[in-house]
Amino acid sequence: MKLKEDGDVSLSALFYNPNIHPQDEFDKRKAGAITVAGLYNTPITIYNDCEQNRWEKFEEARNASERNASERNASERNASEHNASERNASERNASERNASERNASERNASEPDASQLNSSQPNASEPNASEHSLSEQSASGFDKPANEARQSNKLTYYRRETTNDSRCRMCYCLRLGFAARYAKEKGFDAFTTSLLISPYQDHELITELAGNFASEFGVEFYYEDFRSHFREGQRMAREMNIYRQKYCGCILSSRNC
Numbered sequence: 001m002k003l004k005e006d007g008d009v010s011l012s013a014l015f016y017n018p019n020i021h022p023q024d025e026f027d028k029r030k031a032g033a034i035t036v037a038g039l040y041n042t043p044i045t046i047y048n049d050c051e052q053n054r055w056e057k058f059e060e061a062r063n064a065s066e067r068n069a070s071e072r073n074a075s076e077r078n079a080s081e082h083n084a085s086e087r088n089a090s091e092r093n094a095s096e097r098n099a100s101e102r103n104a105s106e107r108n109a110s111e112p113d114a115s116q117l118n119s120s121q122p123n124a125s126e127p128n129a130s131e132h133s134l135s136e137q138s139a140s141g142f143d144k145p146a147n148e149a150r151q152s153n154k155l156t157y158y159r160r161e162t163t164n165d166s167r168c169r170m171c172y173c174l175r176l177g178f179a180a181r182y183a184k185e186k187g188f189d190a191f192t193t194s195l196l197i198s199p200y201q202d203h204e205l206i207t208e209l210a211g212n213f214a215s216e217f218g219v220e221f222y223y224e225d226f227r228s229h230f231r232e233g234q235r236m237a238r239e240m241n242i243y244r245q246k247y248c249g250c251i252l253s254s255r256n257c
Contacts, residue, residue: 012188013037013044016178018051019171021251026050032243039240045182167252168202172209180213180221190220197226197233200248 015033020026030046037044176193183191193210195201207223214221237244247253 011042013042014047014179014182015044016047016049016175016182017249018047018049019174019251020050020249021052021254023050023052025245025249025254026052028243029245029249032237035240035242167250169205169209171250172202172206173213176206176210177213180210180217180219184217184219188219190222192222192224196224197230199227199230203227 013033015030017026017029020029027050030048034044034046036042172195175195179191179193182188191210191214193206195206196203203225210221210223234244236242247256
């Protein structure tokens, strides 16, 4: 009602809140809107479209989506771990073969030729058995590489359509699109929204979407940042004994209140 107080504005109110959950919450907010409109002598159009069943089905779909995403992630992690295990085993086998081949080559290189075998004097450079065994053991142990650390899981997790951004976007589009179309069809010069007063809403997204719908339906969107009046509005509601909501409104936000 700030617009009505500040200037020569012919104001009409529209109550369209189909995703308010549950029904008794919808009824309380509708009654509050009717009371405020009466106090300010403002005509109001009420749409009794509380689609509770539709939004309950939406939550069920959200839960199913969460389960499916969790199962996919677990399956992808298992596949990734299995592949990493196979790679490590293959690398170990290849390393052991290489070490064995090197050891065989070193043994062949250290063996004396026929003339040395026929000599009555041992060759000072020929390693004795214990030294040869030590050399083989050391080469085998030293050349065997440690297992590589598993690669970090770079899977892109499924982003559910229940994040704050997506569920609020859906709600904003529902309300703002309806308001823009209603304003155009009823011959209003512009439309605005009470969402602009809340510091808890995504102000920039609301403004962006409202502007898009204004262009789509060919009607002006009146923008003003009403957030500085939020506390004042809360005070007035208390004084007039108007119902004040305790959560945003949809079935998802009602779970968090």
